[in-house]
Amino acid sequence: MGAIALAALISIALVAAGAVPVAAADDSKVKAATRQVESGAKKLGEGRIGDGVEETAKGIGNTVAEGAKFTGEKLKEAGKSAEPEAKSAWRNVKEGASSFGASVKHFFTRLFSR
Numbered sequence: 001m002g003a004i005a006l007a008a009l010i011s012i013a014l015v016a017a018g019a020v021p022v023a024a025a026d027d028s029k030v031k032a033a034t035r036q037v038e039s040g041a042k043k044l045g046e047g048r049i050g051d052g053v054e055e056t057a058k059g060i061g062n063t064v065a066e067g068a069k070f071t072g073e074k075l076k077e078a079g080k081s082a083e084p085e086a087k088s089a090w091r092n093v094k095e096g097a098s099s100f101g102a103s104v105k106h107f108f109t110r111l112f113s114r
Contacts, residue, residue: 030070033062 040056 027070029066030063033059033066035059037063 036059037056038059040052040054040059043052043055046052
């Protein structure tokens with residue numbers, strides 16, 4: 001494996017490890033996968049190319065997979081927290097339309113009752 005390919009692999013691993021948002025949800029699996037990437041990179045640095053490449057590649061895959069799961073959980077939580085506001089906004093629009101309709105009716109009733 002060439003030095004450029006090895007450097008590219010390590011760069012991808014570090015970008016993938018850093019691309020995962022950190023929040024209140026359980027991110028322990030993401031952190032474990034990131035540590036696996038770091039461990040593989042250390043093996044590469046020690047000259048254990050075969051072991052290092054294998055562990056780094058597995059770590060990258062695990063980091064991406066666990067990061068996607070974690071991000072999905074966070075998006076689901078965000079959607080649930082926004083739900084009451086969305087219902088409230090729709091209720092306001094609906095009530096506003098009813099109020100507008102009553103105002104229009106009142107206007108024309110007064111206009112033609114004179």
